[in-house]
Amino acid sequence: MEAAAAACARDRPDKALEWLEEGRCLVWNQLTHLRSPLDNLRIQNDALAQDIADVAKQLEHAGSSRGSLLEKVSVEDEARSHLDLAQRWNNLLEAARKIPGFESFLKPSPCSALMEQLPESGPIIVINVNNLEKRRCDALALLAGLDEPLHIPLPNFSIKKASDYRTILGSQLHARRLRVREVEGTRGIRSAPVGTGGDSIDQTSGELPPRVWWCPTGPLSFLPLHAAGIYRGPNADSVSNYVVSSYTPTITALTERVKNPRSVDPKASGLLLTNQPHVPDASPIPGTTKEVRSIFKRAEESGMRALKLEGEELSIAECLDHMQHFSSIHLACHGSQNAAEPLQSRFLFHQGSLELGAILQSNLQNGDLAFLSACQTSTGEEKLSDEAVHLAAGMLAAGYQRVVGTMWSIGDQAGQDVATSFYEYLFTQRKEGRSNGGFDGTHSAFALHHAIQELRRKLDDSEDSLLSWIPFVHFGY
Numbered sequence: 420m421e422a423a424a425a426a427c428a429r430d431r432p433d434k435a436l437e438w439l440e441e442g443r444c445l446v447w448n449q450l451t452h453l454r455s456p457l458d459n460l461r462i463q464n465d466a467l468a469q470d471i472a473d474v475a476k477q478l479e480h481a482g483s484s485r486g487s488l489l490e491k492v493s494v495e496d497e498a499r500s501h502l503d504l505a506q507r508w509n510n511l512l513e514a515a516r517k518i519p520g521f522e523s524f525l526k527p528s529p530c531s532a533l534m535e536q537l538p539e540s541g542p543i544i545v546i547n548v549n550n551l552e553k554r555r556c557d558a559l560a561l562l563a564g565l566d567e568p569l570h571i572p573l574p575n576f577s578i579k580k581a582s583d584y585r586t587i588l589g590s591q592l593h594a595r596r597l598r599v600r601e602v603e604g605t606r607g608i609r610s611a612p613v614g615t616g617g618d619s620i621d622q623t624s625g626e627l628p629p630r631v632w633w634c635p636t637g638p639l640s641f642l643p644l645h646a647a648g649i650y651r652g653p654n655a656d657s658v659s660n661y662v663v664s665s666y667t668p669t670i671t672a673l674t675e676r677v678k679n680p681r682s683v684d685p686k687a688s689g690l691l692l693t694n695q696p697h698v699p700d701a702s703p704i705p706g707t708t709k710e711v712r713s714i715f716k717r718a719e720e721s722g723m724r725a726l727k728l729e730g731e732e733l734s735i736a737e738c739l740d741h742m743q744h745f746s747s748i749h750l751a752c753h754g755s756q757n758a759a760e761p762l763q764s765r766f767l768f769h770q771g772s773l774e775l776g777a778i779l780q781s782n783l784q785n786g787d788l789a790f791l792s793a794c795q796t797s798t799g800e801e802k803l804s805d806e807a808v809h810l811a812a813g814m815l816a817a818g819y820q821r822v823v824g825t826m827w828s829i830g831d832q833a834g835q836d837v838a839t840s841f842y843e844y845l846f847t848q849r850k851e852g853r854s855n856g857g858f859d860g861t862h863s864a865f866a867l868h869h870a871i872q873e874l875r876r877k878l879d880d881s882e883d884s885l886l887s888w889i890p891f892v893h894f895g896y
Contacts, residue, residue: 432570433530536674537563541630548578581638676896687785688857689724691745695752706831707751746787775813783818788860821895840870
């Protein structure tokens with residue numbers, strides 16, 4: 420982040436973008452690179468492509484290995500094996516890069532390449548805060564059609580302000596015990612709509628609002644940029660009244676989707692739903708049962724392929740198998756993050772834990788949408804805030820094109836309301852022929868925006884109500 424700030428100070432937004440992209444989210448960038456498609460290389464040299472795929476798989480398994488030291492011959496042997504794999508990986512990449520047209524194979528993308536593959540539907544906003552200068556903060560706006568990012572200095576913002584806001588938010592959540600999922604429902608719900616909530620976008624015009632993707636750094640990664648606004652006084656307003664927000668852990672994670680659009684096998688198109696309301700040693704979340712059953716009922720009524728398995732009905736192995744045959748998944752359960760070992764972050768089931776490492780190794784080919792109706796699925800770890808270490812980013816790396824998560828624990832009623840409105844929107848899009856047939860998550864960002872607006876109309880203007888709709892976030896394309 421400091422190098423990027425120095426580049427901005429010298430009016431080099433292109434270098435700032437490259438250095439930010441190369442230095443941030445090393446965990447997920449590495450996983451993404453290890454899982455990169457080799458189809459183009461196979462056309463030129465199938466044997467080399469297969470060797471790269473084999474070594475990539477070994478590296479992926481090595482990175483997620485959980486065996487105890489007693490189960491391994493020795494620490495030295497393990498280190499030597501990893502070193503040999505890394506050397507073979509480098510040699511294979513060197514060989515691939517000697518092939519005409521593959522000179523940049525798996526190299527970090529230059530700014531020019533990133534700018535060529537931007538989404539047409541809205542800008543990506545990278546916001547960099549750092550310790551280089553106490554008041555240094557910059558935004559880079561990436562817009563399709565431009566040759567380089569627009570540099571927007573933010574002289575009135577700083578890393579201290581970002582950290583202070585983060586502390587204030589944490590205190591508010593702690594005071595309301597929102598780190599533990601509420602089961603008594605959402606406080607502040609009322610039947611009358613809020614006068615200022617969602618009025619700035621004309622929902623009846625037929626025109627979709629513009630999209631924007633946020634890519635924050637440092638302590639900003641903990642803040643709900645999608646909900647930035649003024650909430651007191653007669654002129655209350657917020658970002659969500661003007662755009663549909665999504666997040667991306669890196670620019671490459673998004674540009675790869677634009678560059679290599681992937682269609683879902685019609686046979687795999689469908690929705691897998693599970694709720695895990697009574698996991699051992701975790702607080703009960705009984706509202707997830709009603710949530711999942713309601714969504715499944717609407718899916719059946721829509722004539723859509725769907726499968727519902729509740730609690731003890733679903734083992735970890737069965738879930739991984741079903742994920743291969745259903746393009747989308749709705750996980751209504753507790754989530755647990757492990758910042759030190761991201762691949763051990765997991766979803767808690769009655770029959771065990773579904774770990775990110777296992778999902779990554781399952782090599783999903785038809786992943787479309789993952790809705791994580793779970794606790795704290797998109798909050799990063801403070802000491803590793805530039806790694807975007809959270810379950811939502813992990814599901815993107817695992818192959819899902821888009822993910823819905825929550826920044827903190829949610830009330831049962833708010834969770835049910837948002838989830839049902841979200842799917843109702845997608846089912847309607849399918850019925851009206853605006854999707855690609857089957858179950859399609861392409862409009863998921865708009866679906867979440869719609870569901871949030873619906874929830875806001877039921878809420879008053881208290882802080883409790885504000886904290887009820889803000890945590891829902893959309894990641895990916």
